[in-house]
Amino acid sequence: MIKIGILGSTGRVGSLLIDDLKNDQEAKLACVHVLDKIEKILPQDTVVTNDINVLFDESDVIIDFSSPVGTESLLTAVVEGGKRKALVVATTGLNKHQQNLLLEASKLVPILYATNMSLGVAVLNKLVTLAAKTLKDFDIEIVEQHHRHKVDSPSGTALTLAEHAASARNLNLDSVRISGRDGQIGARTKDEIAVMALRGGDIVGRHTVGLYNDGEFLELNHTATARNTFSKGAIKVAKWIVTKDANLYSINDALGL
Numbered sequence: 528m529i530k531i532g533i534l535g536s537t538g539r540v541g542s543l544l545i546d547d548l549k550n551d552q553e554a555k556l557a558c559v560h561v562l563d564k565i566e567k568i569l570p571q572d573t574v575v576t577n578d579i580n581v582l583f584d585e586s587d588v589i590i591d592f593s594s595p596v597g598t599e600s601l602l603t604a605v606v607e608g609g610k611r612k613a614l615v616v617a618t619t620g621l622n623k624h625q626q627n628l629l630l631e632a633s634k635l636v637p638i639l640y641a642t643n644m645s646l647g648v649a650v651l652n653k654l655v656t657l658a659a660k661t662l663k664d665f666d667i668e669i670v671e672q673h674h675r676h677k678v679d680s681p682s683g684t685a686l687t688l689a690e691h692a693a694s695a696r697n698l699n700l701d702s703v704r705i706s707g708r709d710g711q712i713g714a715r716t717k718d719e720i721a722v723m724a725l726r727g728g729d730i731v732g733r734h735t736v737g738l739y740n741d742g743e744f745l746e747l748n749h750t751a752t753a754r755n756t757f758s759k760g761a762i763k764v765a766k767w768i769v770t771k772d773a774n775l776y777s778i779n780d781a782l783g784l
């Protein structure tokens with residue numbers, strides 16, 4: 528049995544990981560990291576800890592749905608603490624320092640980083656590359672919608688989609704991305720890519736990439752209707768990465784896309 532550890536075990540997705548692992552034939556919940564306390568009933572032999580080192584020691588692979596600071600502590604344990612276990616990092620909103628730490632850690636352990644653990648979004652990224660390349664005169668605009676509790680904006684998925692669109696057109700996303708329009712801002716420029724965020728209610732996750740031209744437009748949409756799409760996706764890729772060598776892997780590597 529593959530021993531899985533969870534960082535962010537009391538969270539919306541972390542709790543679902545615990546449920547999903549209860550019925551898994553190949554992997555079991557070995558350890559949960561909790562900041563304070565956990566209300567959920569756990570399998571009897573699960574180790575509960577607030578020590579990141581114990582999380583590493585008790586797990587073959589760690590799945591992280593926490594916060595950027597949580598992810599940073601995980602990666603620091605690899606880079607500075609000598610910990611050597613496979614990681615599945617799903618946390619979004621990482622800053623430049625945390626992204627660099629991710630790269631550094633991936634030279635030492637296998638890491639799969641994906642801003643979205645669904646198969647549908649993995650395919651959407653490929654469709655966006657194709658559409659952005661082929662429909663080269665079309666304006667690209669991205670809208671994402673999430674529940675009222677989401678703290679980072681725009682979503683990691685929307686940024687990844689925007690990266691695919693920009694790189695398909697040989698553009699640097701940092702130079703062309705805009706995140707709002709208000710006032711006398713002038714007409715749209717050719718290369719700009721807007722990434723807009725809506726927040727409300729219990730929306731699990733909805734991403735629309737629109738490509739607009741005179742006389743026609745194409746909108747590519749993915750909607751997650753259940754949050755366990757992400758927990759199940761993360762468990763699937765955790766089983767895949769546990770035997771791999773140190774490197775930074777994408778979800779496409781794991782899904783063979």
Ligand SMILES: NC(=O)C1=CN([C@@H]2O[C@H](COP(=O)(O)OP(=O)(O)OC[C@H]3O[C@@H](n4cnc5c(N)ncnc54)[C@H](OP(=O)(O)O)[C@@H]3O)[C@@H](O)[C@H]2O)C=CC1
Nearest residue numbers: 535537538539540592593594597617618619642643644757
């Ligand atoms: N890649 C993907 O497919 C998906 C990614 N996500 C991302 O995953 C992350 C978590 O999402 P969600 O479950 O909704 O968030 P929640 O806020 O519900 O859960 C966050 C969890 O992380 C814990 N946590 C927060 N800070 C730290 C820290 N410094 N160290 C250790 N643990 C910490 C929280 O503990 P406590 O409750 O005690 O504060 C909680 O258990 C977000 O970044 C989100 O964007 C979400 C869905 C899908």
Ligand SMILES: O=C(O)C1=N[C@H](C(=O)O)C[C@H](O)C1
Nearest residue numbers: 619642643677682683684732
């Ligand atoms: O916070 C969430 O809920 C989600 N976050 C991820 C993101 O930022 O893209 C993935 C998913 O859309 C849900």
